[in-house]
Amino acid sequence: MSPFFIITAVVTLLGAVFAMSLRNLVHCALAMAVAFSGVAALYLQLDAQFVGFAEILVYVGAIAILIVFAILLTRSGETPVKSVLTSGWWAGIAVTAMVFTTLGWAILNSSATPKEIPAAPVATVKNLGDALMTKFVLPLEIVALVLTLAMIGAVLIALKEDKSENSGRKP
Amino acid sequence: MTPLQTCLLVSALLFAVGFAGAVTRRHAILVLIGIELMLNAANLNLIAFWRFGPNPEALTGFIFVLFSMALAGAEAAVGLALVIAIYRHKKTSNLDEVKELKG
Numbered sequence: 001m002s003p004f005f006i007i008t009a010v011v012t013l014l015g016a017v018f019a020m021s022l023r024n025l026v027h028c029a030l031a032m033a034v035a036f037s038g039v040a041a042l043y044l045q046l047d048a049q050f051v052g053f054a055e056i057l058v059y060v061g062a063i064a065i066l067i068v069f070a071i072l073l074t075r076s077g078e079t080p081v082k083s084v085l086t087s088g089w090w091a092g093i094a095v096t097a098m099v100f101t102t103l104g105w106a107i108l109n110s111s112a113t114p115k116e117i118p119a120a121p122v123a124t125v126k127n128l129g130d131a132l133m134t135k136f137v138l139p140l141e142i143v144a145l146v147l148t149l150a151m152i153g154a155v156l157i158a159l160k161e162d163k164s165e166n167s168g169r170k171p
Numbered sequence: 172m173t174p175l176q177t178c179l180l181v182s183a184l185l186f187a188v189g190f191a192g193a194v195t196r197r198h199a200i201l202v203l204i205g206i207e208l209m210l211n212a213a214n215l216n217l218i219a220f221w222r223f224g225p226n227p228e229a230l231t232g233f234i235f236v237l238f239s240m241a242l243a244g245a246e247a248a249v250g251l252a253l254v255i256a257i258y259r260h261k262k263t264s265n266l267d268e269v270k271e272l273k274g
Contacts, residue, residue: 001177009181016185016208020192025200032204039185039211046178046222051214051236058240063207063247070200070251074258085195086267092194100187107179108172114223117174121227131230132237139234143241150245154252160259 005045012038024079025071033064047120050128178219186212199254199264203247210243 015035019028036059043052071077086092107113132140172180189208192201214236221232258264 001174005177009177013181013184013188016188019204019208020188020196020201025198028201028204032207035185035208036211039215042178042181042215043218046218048218048222048233048236051218051233051240054237054240055211055214058244059207059211062244066247066251067200067204070254073255074200074264076198076200076264080198084197086197089195093191095194096187096191099190100183103183103186104180107176107183113173113175113179114225115173118223118225118227121222123227123230123233127230128233131234136234139238143238147241147245150249154248157249158252158255 002045005042008038008041008045012042023084025076026068029064029067029071032067033060036060036064048123050123050125173223175219175223178223179216182212182215182219185209185215197265197267199257199266199269200251202266203250203254206250207243207247210239210246214239 012035015031015033015038018031019035022028022031036055040052040055040060043049043055186209189205189212191205193205193209196202196205217232217236217239221227221230221236224232254264257269261269263269
């Protein structure tokens with residue numbers, strides 16, 4: 001692997017570690033944006049340009065903004081004074097260590113990984129559109145439906161609650 | 172170590188970091204950020220297998236990542252709406268204090 005790939009991977013992982021360990025939530029959101037940008041750069045180096053730019057649009061553009069909005073709406077922008085970890089955090093760390101050990105062991109000992117590197121595949125937008133409109137048209141429609149329903153559901157959940165108890169349940 | 176294994180190790184590390192954050196942090200929004208990191212690790216796996224796998228012209232891994240990104244967007248929208256609804260109801264987003272359904 002090229003040194004640039006290693007540098008990008010290190011930046012991504014550092015961003016992820018900071019996003020999960022800083023105390024102030026706004027700083028966490030910024031570190032998360034760094035981690036997502038790093039993932040997008042990794043996609044670009046794996047010859048997946050479309051996914052790389054979609055990652056920047058969706059994650060760095062939309063989801064980071066959404067998370068900052070949620071931080072501001074729940075008024076949790078200032079640094080907490082109490083502990084930021086749950087009461088059983090050591091169990092979580094132990095489970096994480098076990099998960100990573102298993103994954104790493106499986107990756108390093110797998111016989112399924114090919115030895116030679118294939119030539120860079122071409123994934124132009126034209127090929128992608130052809131595939132989306134022919135072979136994958138049913139999943140595309142289902143994803144459209146799911147996104148619409150999720151948007152309606154999110155609006156309904158976050159709507160202001162009625163002050164009176166039973167006003168929404170009248171027949 | 173082959174390039175595929177390097178990619179898979181990076182994504183396993185990303186997954187572990189996201190998992191650790193999701194299970195140890197107290198704030199609901201940080202749990203969501205951890206879940207997003209884990210989803211990204213899975214997407215990185217898919218792209219790595221698409222790039223170094225035997226049949227990349229079929230574009231299956233690529234399209235799978237596009238769909239999974241759309242679903243991640245939907246998940247983030249619903250999850251943050253839930254966090255805001257819980258905050259409005261309980262005036263807290265600390266997950267240790269939201270335990271009405273805890274057995």
